[in-house]
Amino acid sequence: MNKHPIGIFDSGVGGTSIWKKIQELLPYEYCIYLADSKHAPYGDKSADEILQLAIKNTEYLLDKDCKLIVVACNTATTNAINYLRNNYPIPFIGIEPAIKSAALNTRSKTVGVLATKGTLTSSLFHSTIQNHASNITIIEQQGKGLVELIESGNMNADETRMLLKTYVQPMLDKGIDYLVLGCTHYPYLIPLLKEMLPDDVKIIDSGEAVARQTKAILQKNRLLNTASTIGKQQFFTNTDAELLEYFVLSVPVDKEVRFLDF
DSSP states (O other), X not given: OTTSOEEXXXXXXXXXXXXXXXXXXXXXXXXXXXXXXXGXXXXXXXXXXXXXXXXXXXXXXXXXXXXXXXXXXHHHHHHHHHHHHHHSSXXXXXXXXXXXXXXXXXXXXXXXXXXOHHHHTSHHHHHHHHHHOTXXXXXXXXXXXXXXXHHTTOTTSHHHHHHHHHHHHHHHHTTXXXXXXXXXXXXXXXXXXXXXXXXXXXXXXXXXXXXXXXXXXHHHTTOOOOXXXXXXXXXXESSOHHHHHHHHTTSOSOEEEEEOOO
């Protein structure tokens, strides 16, 4: 199975921020990316809706003979990862806000978390805080509307800048020195965030950690692709293929991006 693909799914284009880190660390792996943009954002849906979408995406990728699946969506991870691991025979990698790292390094003892409603209200999110940040003040902020703006390609629009500032400023006022991005779409807002955050406020996302974990699990299960040629990359979306192509265009690999009605 080591030549089989890695499957990656997200509620849209945001998980491409995770794919880029995986491709950078594991260039010989063949990846299949599934962007469920038609149902974005997941963060506003019920737990059962999120679970059903995660099952649908998983079964599509299993039909493509994926050897491992990365749930490149914080909301889907927090609401569905346990079910997926218990009901399907391959390894799953989830995405969680990197609260532990921020809690270990904060000096102000105040950390901001920008995430979707689905992540912030999940039991997994709150257990993570209890386990790793019980002595830290966590300022939670729902990023309502941000996923939709990113999904429409408006990362640098004035509307995006103004909305983001309304979310970030109250956290700054409360003295955060770390901002944890709890949605895989949000790394695409880092250029804007750097304009609004003081130099002493660090931004943390999960991309590199997820890539390292993916490699570790592949090694543990003897699933690493031992080929010496760069792996082909396939991307599928159920909305705008051109938009998805825009998000992966900067990575110079053999890739195919197309619409798929799923």
